[in-house]
Amino acid sequence: xxxxxxxxxxxxxxxxxxxxxxxxxxxxxxxxxxxxxxxxxxxxxxxxxxxxxxxxxxxxxxxxxxxxxxxxxxxxxxxxxxxxxxxxxxxxxxxxxxxxxxxxxxxxxxxxxxxxxxxxxxxxxxxxxxxxxxxxxxxxxxxxxxxxxxxxxxxxxxxxxxxxxxxxxxxxxxxxxxxxxxxxxxxxxxxxxxxxxxxxxxxxxxxxxxxxxxxxxxxxxxxxxxxxxxxxxxxxxxxxxxxxxxxxxxxxxxxxxxxxxxxxxxxxxxxxxxxxxxxxxxxxxxxxxxxxxxxxxxxxxxxxxxxxxxxxxxxxxxxxxxxxxxxxxxxxxxxxxxxxxxxxxxxxxxxxxxxxxxxxxxxxxxxxxxxxxxxxxxxxxxxxxxxxxxxxxxxxxxxxxxxxxxxxxxxxxxxxxxxxxxxxxxxxxx
Numbered sequence: 001x002x003x004x005x006x007x008x009x010x011x012x013x014x015x016x017x018x019x020x021x022x023x024x025x026x027x028x029x030x031x032x033x034x035x036x037x038x039x040x041x042x043x044x045x046x047x048x049x050x051x052x053x054x055x056x057x058x059x060x061x062x063x064x065x066x067x068x069x070x071x072x073x074x075x076x077x078x079x080x081x082x083x084x085x086x087x088x089x090x091x092x093x094x095x096x097x098x099x100x101x102x103x104x105x106x107x108x109x110x111x112x113x114x115x116x117x118x119x120x121x122x123x124x125x126x127x128x129x130x131x132x133x134x135x136x137x138x139x140x141x142x143x144x145x146x147x148x149x150x151x152x153x154x155x156x157x158x159x160x161x162x163x164x165x166x167x168x169x170x171x172x173x174x175x176x177x178x179x180x181x182x183x184x185x186x187x188x189x190x191x192x193x194x195x196x197x198x199x200x201x202x203x204x205x206x207x208x209x210x211x212x213x214x215x216x217x218x219x220x221x222x223x224x225x226x227x228x229x230x231x232x233x234x235x236x237x238x239x240x241x242x243x244x245x246x247x248x249x250x251x252x253x254x255x256x257x258x259x260x261x262x263x264x265x266x267x268x269x270x271x272x273x274x275x276x277x278x279x280x281x282x283x284x285x286x287x288x289x290x291x292x293x294x295x296x297x298x299x300x301x302x303x304x305x306x307x308x309x310x311x312x313x314x315x316x317x318x319x320x321x322x323x324x325x326x327x328x329x330x331x332x333x334x335x336x337x338x339x340x341x342x343x344x345x346x347x348x349x350x351x352x353x354x355x356x357x358x359x360x361x362x363x364x365x366x367x368x369x370x371x372x373x374x375x376x377x378x379x380x381x382x383x384x385x386x387x388x389x390x391x392x393x394x395x396x397x398x399x400x401x402x403x404x405x406x407x408x409x410x411x412x413x414x415x416x417x418x419x420x421x422x423x424x425x426x427x428x429x430x
Contacts, residue, residue, distance in 0.1 A: 133350070
């Protein structure tokens with residue numbers, strides 16, 4: 001074919017003028033909608049049609065009288081008429097005259113699949129699995145549905161929220177500084193009122209088992225509890241028996257208190273700027289971590305200057321406690337944690353184990369059952385969530401329905417500490 005021949009317009013297919021009559025537009029529009037549903041179509045109901053539209057439909061179908069104003073037309077009859085006039089199918093004609101056909105049912109299936117995959121991803125995310133209390137938050141996210149009707153937008157929002165949760169507690173930074181560090185320079189991403197801020201605060205409220213904050217003051221307090229917009233003096237951590245070598249400020253403070261059998265109250269500033277800090281003995285010591293100050297007090301009373309290294313989180317660990325534990329681990333110390341056997345105690349333990357390289361210390365289901373046997377009566381444990389280190393623990397607590405606070409197992413803990421306390425302090429620790 002020559003180029004001249006290629007430019008000659010194609011002759012219209014005989015009968016297409018009938019198909020393109022404007023009076024048939026309601027027919028093609030209705031067919032387009034029905035055929036795009038993704039469901040089988042056998043008939044199509046039209047109307048109300050005016051007289052000219054009824055006449056056009058009668059001509060198309062070869063009827064000897066006008067159809068009703070609201071006719072129900074078999075698709076097979078339309079296929080016969082369209083094929084006879086144009087040699088093409090109804091779908092081809094509708095696609096040409098109205099536009100490409102869709103598949104709404106298929107699209108809905110695809111969207112349901114995307115949503116299901118999104119919520120499965122969230123429920124199985126490492127941050128949620130490490131802190132099972134966050135599974136309740138994940139469930140509320142699912143109940144709320146996708147943000148702005150977009151799975152992609154929701155996944156981006158949740159990904160940023162999980163990044164923030166993984167970085168908490170903060171390092172005593174103002175909120176914009178923390179946001180910029182964690183979220184690639186997005187200084188205002190966590191400003192009050194943003195969707196991301198609301199999402200993270202709802203997660204923190206679930207984690208701490210408190211009601212979601214309603215006022216700006218409550219939101220600031222919750223951020224502060226998570227170590228954001230905190231100052232270097234308000235966040236403190238109690239330690240006892242810690243005798244590192246070196247001549248840094250933290251070393252001198254901790255060692256001076258340990259030598260007289262007293263606890264040291266270290267600020268976040270001490271931990272952030274420790275100066276020279278080393279463990280001179282090899283291997284580095286085991287540092288036990290407890291939830292309640294009363295356990296530290298009992299250990300100091302019993303062991304005095306011979307008290308083994310002990311850190312107290314005083315409930316939920318703040319930025320000073322987490323930073324200290326990380327620093328001790330970086331210098332080779334092995335960390336062991338014990339807390340209350342109640343709902344919050346298990347959540348605190350999961351938090352500590354997630355944020356630091358700490359291992360549980362007498363926190364198994366067997367330890368709980370042994371403690372309940374000696375203390376069968378007590379308060380209810382509150383909201384119970386899974387313990388990632390022992391999946392039987394939550395079941396045991398639900399079965400017995402009794403909380404065992406740390407003080408009730410103090411003698412067991414002190415007995416574990418006694419072996420270390422009786423050893424002669426090695427060089428570099430005296």
